[in-house]
Amino acid sequence: MKTYFINQIRTLALGSILALGLVSCGDEFLDRAPKGELTSDNFFQDELQAEQAVNAIYSHLRSFNVHVFSYVGITDIASDDADKGSVPGDAGFLQDINDFTFDANNTAVNGIWSGYFQGVFRANQVLANIDDIEMDEELKTRLTAESRFLRAYFYFFLVRTYGDLPLIESPLNPDEYRQERVSTDQIYAFIEEDLNFAASNLPEKSEYDATDLGRATSGAAKAFLSKVHLFQNDFQGAYDMALDVINSGEYALYPDYEAIFRREGEHSSESIFEVSTVALEQGGGGSQFNEVQGIRGNPNNGWGFNGPSDDLVAAYEEGDPRLEATVITNGDTLPSGEVVQADPNMGSDARFSRKAWLPERPPIGFGNSGANIRIFRYADLLLIAAEAANELGNSSEALNYLNQVRERARQGNPDILPDVTITDQQELREAIWHERRVELAMEQHRYFDLVRQGRAQEVFSDLGITWTPGKHEVYPIPQSEIDISGGTLNQNSGY
Known part of the structure; x- marks a missing residue:
């Protein structure tokens, strides 16, 4: 329980x-x-x-x-x-x-x-x-x-x-x-x-x-x-x-x-x-945190967003077990024996976050994940x-x-x-x-x-990637909030 x-x-x-x-x-x-x-x-x-x-x-x-x-x-x-x-x-x-x-x-x-x-x-x-x-x-x-x-x-x-x-x-x-x-x-x-x-x-x-x-x-x-x-x-x-x-x-x-x-x-x-x-069986109580990052393809349990990058994979030292504990790669065999087959539109080198991966399907679907964040x-x-x-x-x-x-x-x-x-x-x-x-x-x-x-x-x-100093240290204030405020809120530099 x-x-x-x-x-x-x-x-x-x-x-x-x-x-x-x-x-x-x-x-x-x-x-x-x-x-x-x-x-x-x-x-x-x-x-x-x-x-x-x-x-x-x-x-x-x-x-x-x-x-x-x-x-x-x-x-x-x-x-x-x-x-x-x-x-x-x-x-x-x-x-x-x-x-x-x-x-x-x-x-x-x-x-x-x-x-x-x-x-x-x-x-x-x-x-x-x-x-x-x-x-x-x-x-x-x-x-x-x-x-x-x-x-x-x-x-x-x-x-x-x-x-x-x-x-x-x-x-x-x-x-x-x-x-x-x-x-x-x-x-x-x-x-x-x-x-x-x-x-x-x-x-x-x-x-x-x-x-x-x-x-x-x-x-x-x-x-x-x-x-x-x-x-x-x-x-x-x-x-x-x-x-x-x-x-x-x-x-x-x-x-x-x-x-x-x-x-x-x-x-x-x-x-x-x-x-x-x-x-919960009746829905609610869960989260979509895992679903949005889950495997898109087979086994189909997610949307496939937030894919680990080439640069991250290259950052691990030789033999570091944390790489396998962090990254699922297209073609990997999961503990269930299923072979990951990413949506073909994602490309053959697609990756997914293993830390957000769910080994079992929650009640009502993956949008109701009971995995803690x-x-x-x-x-x-x-x-x-x-x-x-x-x-x-x-x-x-x-x-x-x-x-x-x-x-x-x-x-x-x-x-x-x-x-x-x-x-x-x-x-x-x-x-x-x-x-x-x-x-x-x-x-x-x-x-x-x-x-x-x-x-x-x-x-x-x-x-x-162009990252601009003096701008990208922070994100912009939503324009809708500035509009609602009647100009009381000012925008961050560069936006």
């Missing part, structure tokens, strides 16, 4: 801005029926409704505009790790992302803005109302911390995508909809404030019951703080927060790399934060610690964390992936960046990493 908190979806209308979906954690957690019609006037009355409203924020993580099509587009497909995939002409807006010919009307650019700000709205609804509910104070504090963690998560993705943003700290009245953008520094300060509150008020992963695995934890908040500091080049802050999580003993590398992305690897020792899903793994945190330590001049600690990741990757084979021993700061920096690429490939990190590292132009130039 899966013990995640998305077993049943309920819908609640909160005003006219969006429908707030109600969902719970775990099989026991979410089998609760709504009691009558719920509106913004009669909701947030008791403890159960407070929990439902917070669960609705988690539910939104599975939505199409948060962790599905647009998500893989602006992260993987935009990077050197992946091509658009699928067949020529299908979803041309993703080809524009791949080629850096997109504009402010791009579907992916619009989808991310809409999806992530809806998440901010849901979190703000909880935070604006929960204080007035008579309920257990310890639970109230935890739910508040979960909401602030999730709001920070949405904003962290948004600030890396668009740069300066409207800072929306509470539900808006209609006369407040036209919000100006504030600086990235202000957004990052807001994110840190939310994450610090979450880190201080959330339980550790080990303190949750199995039915609540997937909820935000103190360790997850600290891990995201580490990454937030890294993206601001605050290496001391990144290192300190990473070390706090490492020394907690809450997490460990999962022994089998490939199994991390299978059912047995869900909420494993390596999982710091992941999106929980359950494929991995967001933050312990290996990622170790590599953040390695990078920060190296930037601080501590090569011995950097090598320690880097080689922990490589040791697991070699899967007991002493003849491959030897320990890195170099201590020159620039060479070690490049080794750590390389390890991030092959360890985290096809997990939606690469594009933001390239921008953060300041080498996107060089990387894309080598691939014959």
Whole structure:
């Protein structure tokens, strides 16, 4: 029995801005029926409704505009790790992302803005109302911390995508909809404030019951703080927060790399934060994350987007088992014995993400996938610690964390992936960046990493793609949002 908190979806209308979906954690957690019609006037009355409203924020993580099509587009497909995939002409807006010919009307650019700000709205609804509910104070504090963690998560993705943003700290009245953008520094300060509150008020992963695995934890908040500091080049802050999580003993590398992305690897020792899903027989509860990246052809279980690139395949060292655990190539034999036969229109060299591959067909079809979406793994945190330590001049600690990741990757084979021993700061920096690429490939990190590292132009130039400094570090603000704002929102440079 899966013990995640998305077993049943309920819908609640909160005003006219969006429908707030109600969902719970775990099989026991979410089998609760709504009691009558719920509106913004009669909701947030008791403890159960407070929990439902917070669960609705988690539910939104599975939505199409948060962790599905647009998500893989602006992260993987935009990077050197992946091509658009699928067949020529299908979803041309993703080809524009791949080629850096997109504009402010791009579907992916619009989808991310809409999806992530809806998440901010849901979190703000909880935070604006929960204080007035008579309920257990310890639970109230935890739910508040979960909401602030999730709001920070949405904003962290948004600030890396668009740069300066409207800072929306509470539900808006209609006369407040036209919000100006504030600086990235202000957004990052807001994110840190939310994450610090979450880190201080959330339980550790080990303190949750199995039915609540997937909820935000103190360790997850600290891990995201580490990454937030890294993206601001605050290496001391990144290192300190990473070390706090490492020394907690809450997490460990999962022994089998490939199994991390299978059912047995869900909420494993390596999982710091992941999106929980359950494929229900009646539909709902699942996600299309796997479907959009699945094999297009035979066995037919997907749309075939986000295909691993030649450049990614060439990046792996000889014998690295992570290549096979990451990439499915046309003609491969799957564990079921089926031979992959890609849609002929994709070409004979078509590839698919094995990390998103589903070995079994979920109920109602692949659009209802019950496979969890991995967001933050312990290996990622170790590599953040390695990078920060190296930037601080501590090569011995950097090598320690880097080689922990490589040791697991070699899967007991002493003849491959030897320990890195170099201590020159620039060479070690490049080794750590390389390890991030092959360890985290096809997990939606690469594009933001390239921008953060300041080498996107060089990387894309080598691939014959024009990447313009001063423009492509961020995506355009959706033109529709600028129009609606009456010009209050301004456009990013170059668009």
